[in-house]
Amino acid sequence: MLAAFLLTSSGLLLAQPAGPSPIPSIFDPHSTPAHDIYHLSLFVLSICATIFLVVFSLIVYAAFKYRHRPSDDDCEPPQIYGSNQVELAWTVIPILIVVVLFLASARVIHAVEDAQFPPDAIQVTATGHQFWWEFEYPKYGFVTANELHVPVSANGQSLPIHIMLLSADTDHSFWVPQLAGKTDLIPNRRNETWIEPHEVGIYVGQCAQYCGTQHAKMLLSVVVQSPEDFQRWVQEQKAPAVMSPQVAEGRRVFETNACMNCHTITGTIANGRFGPDLTHLMSRKTIASGAAPNDEQNLRLWVKEPDAIKPGSLMPAMQLNDHDQDALVAYLMSLQ
Amino acid sequence: MADAQPILPPMIISPEREGTRPMVQVLHDWIVTVDHKKLGLMYFGYGIIFLVIGGIEAAIMRAQLAVANNHLVSPETFNRLFTMHGTTMIFFAAMPLVFGFANYLVPLMVGARDMAFPRLNAWSFWMSVFGGLILYFSWVGGFGLYGAGSAPDVGWFAYAPLTASSFSVGHSTDYWIIGILVSGFGSIGTALNVLTTTFCLRCPGMTLRRMPLLVWMNAVTMFLVLVALSPLTAAQVMLLIDRYLGGHFFDTQAGGSAVIWMHFFWIFGHPEVYILVLPAFAIVSEVIPVFSRKPIFGYNIMVAATVAIGFISLSVWAHHMFTIGMTSYANAFFVASTSAISVPTGIKIFNWIGTMWGGKIRYSVAMLFCVAFLCQFLIAGLTGIMLAAAPFDWQLGNSYFVVAHFHYVILGGIVMAIFAGVYYWYPKVTGKMLSETLGKWHFWLFVIGFHLTFDFMHIPGLLGMPRRIYTYDASRGWEIWNLIVSIGVIFQILGIVFLVLDLIWSYFKGAPAGNDPWDAWTLEWNTTSPPPDYNFAEIPVVLSRRPLWDLKHPEDPDWKYE
Amino acid sequence: MAAATITVPQTEMPLSASYRGKVGMWCLIVAESAIFSIFVVAYLYYAGKSISGPTPAQVLDIPWFNSICLFSSSLTIVLAEKALHHGNIKRFGLFWFLTIALGVIFLIGTGREWYGLIYHDGLTVSSSLFGTTFYSLVGLHAFHVTVGLIGLTIILIFTLLGALRQEHAARVSVFAMYWHFVDVIWVVVLSVVYFIAR
Numbered sequence A: 001m002l003a004a005f006l007l008t009s010s011g012l013l014l015a016q017p018a019g020p021s022p023i024p025s026i027f028d029p030h031s032t033p034a035h036d037i038y039h040l041s042l043f044v045l046s047i048c049a050t051i052f053l054v055v056f057s058l059i060v061y062a063a064f065k066y067r068h069r070p071s072d073d074d075c076e077p078p079q080i081y082g083s084n085q086v087e088l089a090w091t092v093i094p095i096l097i098v099v100v101l102f103l104a105s106a107r108v109i110h111a112v113e114d115a116q117f118p119p120d121a122i123q124v125t126a127t128g129h130q131f132w133w134e135f136e137y138p139k140y141g142f143v144t145a146n147e148l149h150v151p152v153s154a155n156g157q158s159l160p161i162h163i164m165l166l167s168a169d170t171d172h173s174f175w176v177p178q179l180a181g182k183t184d185l186i187p188n189r190r191n192e193t194w195i196e197p198h199e200v201g202i203y204v205g206q207c208a209q210y211c212g213t214q215h216a217k218m219l220l221s222v223v224v225q226s227p228e229d230f231q232r233w234v235q236e237q238k239a240p241a242v243m244s245p246q247v248a249e250g251r252r253v254f255e256t257n258a259c260m261n262c263h264t265i266t267g268t269i270a271n272g273r274f275g276p277d278l279t280h281l282m283s284r285k286t287i288a289s290g291a292a293p294n295d296e297q298n299l300r301l302w303v304k305e306p307d308a309i310k311p312g313s314l315m316p317a318m319q320l321n322d323h324d325q326d327a328l329v330a331y332l333m334s335l336q
Numbered sequence B: 001m002a003d004a005q006p007i008l009p010p011m012i013i014s015p016e017r018e019g020t021r022p023m024v025q026v027l028h029d030w031i032v033t034v035d036h037k038k039l040g041l042m043y044f045g046y047g048i049i050f051l052v053i054g055g056i057e058a059a060i061m062r063a064q065l066a067v068a069n070n071h072l073v074s075p076e077t078f079n080r081l082f083t084m085h086g087t088t089m090i091f092f093a094a095m096p097l098v099f100g101f102a103n104y105l106v107p108l109m110v111g112a113r114d115m116a117f118p119r120l121n122a123w124s125f126w127m128s129v130f131g132g133l134i135l136y137f138s139w140v141g142g143f144g145l146y147g148a149g150s151a152p153d154v155g156w157f158a159y160a161p162l163t164a165s166s167f168s169v170g171h172s173t174d175y176w177i178i179g180i181l182v183s184g185f186g187s188i189g190t191a192l193n194v195l196t197t198t199f200c201l202r203c204p205g206m207t208l209r210r211m212p213l214l215v216w217m218n219a220v221t222m223f224l225v226l227v228a229l230s231p232l233t234a235a236q237v238m239l240l241i242d243r244y245l246g247g248h249f250f251d252t253q254a255g256g257s258a259v260i261w262m263h264f265f266w267i268f269g270h271p272e273v274y275i276l277v278l279p280a281f282a283i284v285s286e287v288i289p290v291f292s293r294k295p296i297f298g299y300n301i302m303v304a305a306t307v308a309i310g311f312i313s314l315s316v317w318a319h320h321m322f323t324i325g326m327t328s329y330a331n332a333f334f335v336a337s338t339s340a341i342s343v344p345t346g347i348k349i350f351n352w353i354g355t356m357w358g359g360k361i362r363y364s365v366a367m368l369f370c371v372a373f374l375c376q377f378l379i380a381g382l383t384g385i386m387l388a389a390a391p392f393d394w395q396l397g398n399s400y401f402v403v404a405h406f407h408y409v410i411l412g413g414i415v416m417a418i419f420a421g422v423y424y425w426y427p428k429v430t431g432k433m434l435s436e437t438l439g440k441w442h443f444w445l446f447v448i449g450f451h452l453t454f455d456f457m458h459i460p461g462l463l464g465m466p467r468r469i470y471t472y473d474a475s476r477g478w479e480i481w482n483l484i485v486s487i488g489v490i491f492q493i494l495g496i497v498f499l500v501l502d503l504i505w506s507y508f509k510g511a512p513a514g515n516d517p518w519d520a521w522t523l524e525w526n527t528t529s530p531p532p533d534y535n536f537a538e539i540p541v542v543l544s545r546r547p548l549w550d551l552k553h554p555e556d557p558d559w560k561y562e
Numbered sequence C: 001m002a003a004a005t006i007t008v009p010q011t012e013m014p015l016s017a018s019y020r021g022k023v024g025m026w027c028l029i030v031a032e033s034a035i036f037s038i039f040v041v042a043y044l045y046y047a048g049k050s051i052s053g054p055t056p057a058q059v060l061d062i063p064w065f066n067s068i069c070l071f072s073s074s075l076t077i078v079l080a081e082k083a084l085h086h087g088n089i090k091r092f093g094l095f096w097f098l099t100i101a102l103g104v105i106f107l108i109g110t111g112r113e114w115y116g117l118i119y120h121d122g123l124t125v126s127s128s129l130f131g132t133t134f135y136s137l138v139g140l141h142a143f144h145v146t147v148g149l150i151g152l153t154i155i156l157i158f159t160l161l162g163a164l165r166q167e168h169a170a171r172v173s174v175f176a177m178y179w180h181f182v183d184v185i186w187v188v189v190l191s192v193v194y195f196i197a198r
């Protein structure tokens, strides 16, 4: 049974494609903390598997060997009340195992939790919202949402990313299994975590602490890029929103509707913080924290009827006439 | 052997069959009763009903999760389903079931005529009933009584600030709070009652060191109820103060702390799981010896281990909070205390094996369930150990691996042990044997269903599937596992159906049991089946842990060896 | 029958049933202590964490008189028990009444303290964390005092009706245990609220 699912999972473990995968298996780590945990977990698994095999075979043996056979006479078996040596033995051995387990865990706890960061480590402040992620890069002074971009730590160069975890409303939890264990985002409490990805690619994860109606669709993805691509991305994000005259109409709609109270678009009067920053909306692959691909008809649908994509999200349906709708979507599409 | 002389002149009095009296009067008797046996049975029936209700909620959840992007239920409904499922199963299915056993068996086993405080006993039962009714009333009254109401959707541990009035409008959460509060008072009453009974009403000669293990383990359980359930009561009161008087205990806007609720809840929550599992251990410790035809192996160390579990379990609660960013020292401490619990628990497992060792094991359905219990609890405990390694938990926590872990303990351990208890004591309670054929059907269907569901539930957890999500995307590779998990439920349902059939069928058609069908050794088998209202015509006197053994084997009685 | 005839040494007799009440009350006390300790923990945890409103040091002054009354009520109730034990019902009634009086004085004292806090210092349950925790903890204790007083009064009524007799001494002393518990809790609350977290 345990053996069964251990085998299956280790089977999956081997089956894992090397590199980031859409299946966020904890047995396919690609970042320093995830690796430390991975090694510990293999150690613990093997200990537990051994204990299981030993004790399980004892049970099975006893259950079969000492079953009542029809051939038996009906007199009672010898009455044994206990044996101090044996009982002592199976008290002491588990104690030793427990000590080992404790030391192993303590080592990794220390390695991951008390890690020191170089002063130039990249800082990100992740804030959990119902039901989306806000990522702020204090050093670079810009804000984005739902898709966290970080540089890779490859060929000898180590670029750990230090993430401050806050919450704007309820508890959430930051979990990208291939990069690190989860850490909760809790209102008026400062939590921290860190990652150090070794491979370029997109890593998926999602909110792992129940936070309300749409906890299920509070996905997030971490885009690990080469340092050069990362810098390029940073430069794009720092730039204010593009202002092409073709979409001036859409911009007017945005600024004259409630949108501006909840969303920020740098360079316009819209500076709300309740919803994701839309300055570079089109630089993201998905909308509504991974609920749908970021393309024209999804955007239109989202603005018309958010519940169609993400029932229970906190963005109200905006009753706009078709003209405004088209203009607005055109404007959103222009936010490269 | 079965026809050996009991300690006392055999009972001639048999309670008049209830069928012969008008229905209304029978009903009235049950409602006003203060008899520990009747109350025990009512606890049991109550527990079964809620097990089915909670099970149906679970079945709906599984149907929703069977395939990716399913639209069977809305997210709101799903959140209510798992909240109600968890709350129902823990507080209104599992606890009544174990309390039922304690109520029925403890007085019989210590040779008393009733609980120490029979009226308090009835009060406790009805309190827990009202608790359940209040909770379920929320389906209609949740948003205030104006038509559309609905159940709480905050999760069974109701983390702050989701329960604050700003995030949980309407009254649904209040029904959750008050329902648990009320039933909590009942539980504390029961605990007080059982403890007093064990301390004061033991029959002559029954020293603490001669108490049946079942009584010992229930005593420790009830102690845990006293010290662990009360903190929950306190926390619930604070939450009410927040919601109704504008207090700030857990109000994060006004400097309140979300984390302190977690501490308060789990200070209750972890001991709670041992409150549920110790009575299961208790049942197993009675059934295994009788069917292995040997005394329990290492009685003293069993008792010591029980007490040890009781105390250690009070110091491990924060293993539910490894991911909230505690200091490395705090985490390390809770790793130590949590894994330490595996030592006394292991002792129990080994002692049960030691009891079977060298015996002549008779495999009636009760014993089958005990063997299944051993294997499954072993596995469940080991997955617990994996979770107890904090860094491993940073990955596994709040994933389906945890859900699998605790269902493994609860169904593979507790529920299976309860089933064993049902097959073992049903003859005593009704005077009829349960049908072994139906029983075997129940056993195999349920065991197969259990393993289909909960073995495979671990895997999506390892593949990063969080709990409490109403749907997921096909690209994540969780689909196939969830499908298998859901299929297993069908078998479990069938299993339960067979149990219910067996209970009803045997009541009318079952073979008569006699006083002592299993040739057992504890006092309850020394009175008629079902026992008369006053249990024993004459208070028995015992000289050893197995009074009926002494009686049946005057040539070498137990007390020579104790 | 053989077994039944064997006489069992006294040492093997469990606590006799007459201890029932005491054991039950002890269990209740354990549970109650657990409840109080949670409230105490909350109070200490939030001490000095309020973001608005008055601080304890500004508004709280130590209720000496109150406390002395409550503590001495523990003494009077003991005397009452003694009296009943010796079958002196009159004396019992007197001391029992004194106990009630002292309890009532305590409650009145608390009431006046709260009145001042609410109407002069504007400290309410919802005003700040201090308010929330203070009223909850002290209020929880006051609630227990009230329950105790109700019980005491009922017994007093029985006494006046002459229904109370010497053989009830055991039960009365079980109830007295509860009253002592309420006093002991006040020692804790007093030291926590008015000294430690001040």
Ligand code: HEA
Binding pocket: A051, A055, A093, A094, A095, A097, A098, B273, B274, B276, B277, B319, B320, B321, B322, B338, B339, B341, B342, B343, B345, B346, B347, B349, B377, B378, B380, B381, B382, B383, B384, B385, B387, B388, B389, B393, B396, B397, B398, B402, B405, B406, B409, B410
């Ligand atoms: C109901 C009964 C029950 C029982 C008995 C247990 C038993 C244990 N549980 Fe479990 N647990 C739950 C019910 C239970 N649990 C529930 C309901 C939750 C989830 C709550 C929620 O989040 O909704 C939970 C969650 C839970 C968590 C938190 C996971 C998370 O949310 O992140 C952890 C972490 O440490 C844990 C650990 C353990 C351990 C170490 C044991 C130990 O007691 C197990 C000890 C037994 C053994 C180890 C096997 C036998 C021993 C041997 C054969 C000896 C040799 C072995 C060794 C030396 C290792 N449990």
Ligand code: HEA
Binding pocket: B051, B052, B053, B054, B055, B056, B058, B059, B060, B061, B062, B082, B083, B085, B086, B087, B089, B090, B093, B094, B155, B156, B157, B403, B407, B410, B411, B415, B453, B467, B468, B469, B470, B489, B492, B493, B496, B497
């Ligand atoms: C005693 C405790 C107990 C028991 C017995 C069960 C039993 C079951 N649980 Fe339970 N479960 C919990 C306690 C329990 N659970 C808790 C505490 C949680 C956490 C809640 C939270 O996160 O807040 C939880 C959460 C939980 C989840 C996770 C929900 C989520 O996180 O999204 C799931 C999902 O599969 C699940 C499934 C099941 C199943 C399939 C059973 C099955 O074993 C049930 C089988 C029994 C039956 C099905 C009854 C038989 C019915 C009949 C005979 C009538 C006919 C039935 C039909 C017509 C449908 N449970």
Ligand code: CUA
Binding pocket: A128, A129, A131, A171, A172, A173, A207, A208, A209, A210, A211, A212, A214, A215, A216, A218
């Ligand atoms: Cu955010 Cu769950």
Ligand SMILES: [Cu+2]
Binding pocket: B269, B270, B273, B317, B319, B320
């Ligand atoms: Cu636990």
